[in-house]
Amino acid sequence: MSFPDRNNPYSFNDFLEWRRNVDYYRDDPFIRQVIRTFAGEEFEEIDAAARAVSAKVSFRWRDLVERIALPEKRPFMMHYDGHHNRIDRIVRPAETEILEKEVFAEAVFSGNTSPWIRLIKEFLIYQNGEACIACPLVCTEGLVMLLEKYAESPETRQILRHCKEGVDGDYGIGAQYLSEIQGGSDVPANVLEAVEVDGVWRLYGTKFFCSATHADYAIITAKPVGSEKVALFIVPSWLPGNKGREIRNGFTIDRVKWKLGTSELTTGELTFNGAVAYPAGPLDRGVANVVGIVLTYSRLTVGLSAAAYMTRAVREAKKYAEFREAFGMAIDHFPLMEENIDRLKMVAERTTAGAFRLYRDFLLLEGGLKAGLVADEPEAVKKKRFDVRELIMLQKITAAWDSTEVLHEAMSVFGGHGVMEDFSSLPRLYRDSAVNELWEGPRNVLLTQIYRDLKRVVDWYKPSEFVGNILSGADEDVLERLGRELAELLEYPDPSQKGKEAVRMWRRWDILCAEVFHIYQDMALSEVKKNRGRVPEQP
Secondary structure, three states, rough: OOOOOOOOOOHHHHHHHHHOOOOOOOOHHHHHHHHHHHHHHHHHHHHHHHHHHHHHHHHHHHHHHHHOOOOHHHEEEEEOOOOOOOOEEEOOOHHHHHHHHHHHOOHHHHHHHHHHHHHHHHHHOOOOOOOOOOHHHHHHHHHHHHHHHOOOOOOOOOHHHHOOOOOOOOOOOOOOEEEEEEEEEHHHHHEEEEEEEOOOOEEEEEEEEOOOOOOOOEEEEEEEEEOOOOEEEEEEOOOOOOOOOOOOEEEEEEEOOOOOOOOOOOOEEEEEEEEEEEEOOEEEEEEEHHHHHHHHHHHHHHHHHHHHHHHHHHHHHHHHHHHHHEEEEEEHOHHHHHHHHHHHHHHHHHHHHHHHHHHHHOOOOOOOOOOOOOOOOHHHHHHHHHHHHHHHHHHHHHHHHHHHHHHHHHHHOHHHHHHHHOOOOOOHHHHHHHHHOHHHHHHHHHHHHHHHHHOOOOOOOOOOHHHHHHOOOHHHHHHHHHHHHHHHOOOOOOOOOOOOOHHHHHHHHHHHHHHHHHHHHHHHHHHHHHEEEEEOOOO
């Protein structure tokens, strides 16, 4: 193609015009069918709420997020004011403050908001990436659910009210500070000390990995002095009346970390020097409560956000392949590209279907969340609770891994433009996804935890029964094979021993866990497809 004036009139404007006008919910019939399938009778109410929030998420909030993500907008620390007073102010762009207020004003944790409405709002919000919103949302959710059980003092009841229902239109934001320098996921190895003096608990020591450091409140693990048991505490960032004066509650933010992704979100190193803290739950049940309640919601959210990232990435990659021409035809006409797009779409859809199905299973748990296994429950209830616990971990490692792979391949659809940060949001989502793989337990940690859990219950819950229950309805030959392999791996004498045999065993375990959860996702997707057409679809 040549032109007499040598100017090239090529433009991306048609693709950009489509992208500017996409409504994440209205233009996605698949997610509406997922909700119809798993939320059932609540669909009309959920649909109305989703349409309302999507009109914000897809346009105004999307644009705010794109501005927040600019490198020059990264948050930074101002440790002292002009009079040499220690303030540890986290300086964030105005767009972040605006977005945060508008998102939290949705009151997703209010007692008036159904769990399904909360879920679809979060799914749509997460399609914009972290944006200093995703982590604070899930941390606030974990804090609310913890205090729903353990808000026993006037202070913790007020914190719960602030985060759930808001106070004078202002909604409290939560964080969770668990990791210490000597062992990130090894919470029992924590050494942060809690001391009670005259009925007031105070914390002393350091935390090494503290995200959402701008939050109003944090769930913190610490050991009461003289005890080897970990307890949970709620620590306000500021005591009443001190937020405006920028006087922090007995701790300093020593520095913020420079991360690969989630760059809009500050992650800091903190030192506590007498911070006032309020116990949350029994002092000897901190690990059980943080794993059974707090991390459960975080791990569910990793699966949901992975589905959201993939949904947006595949939608934009598919449209770009329809728009972009090479060698005389749209690139989606090339067989390799067509196969690639179809496969990415399948993975995104099965991940989304699996996330919503697992949430349904989670909501149906008799008695709701509990810390650890409850010995006095009926066996059927105990097994169901165990199933959901393991499925949440299986989803976390599987969806997070698949998300990074899907985003990587979706970027390749754009060719060289795929890695241009000012061309699309996919590089940012890719980096956020890579960080998501590590939040709330890296892959190897959770693979080990799942193994230990299954080995611990083998006397009353046989491997074949576990597989049959979580994959009920799957092909009998597949169930028999998986149950047999699971039982064989659980009989390994000492999986902690180094050596080639142990490495082979853990490789088999990794592959088996991925296969089991992919089957769960495939069954969820099949359920959605079977339901398609039974109920008339609205645009």
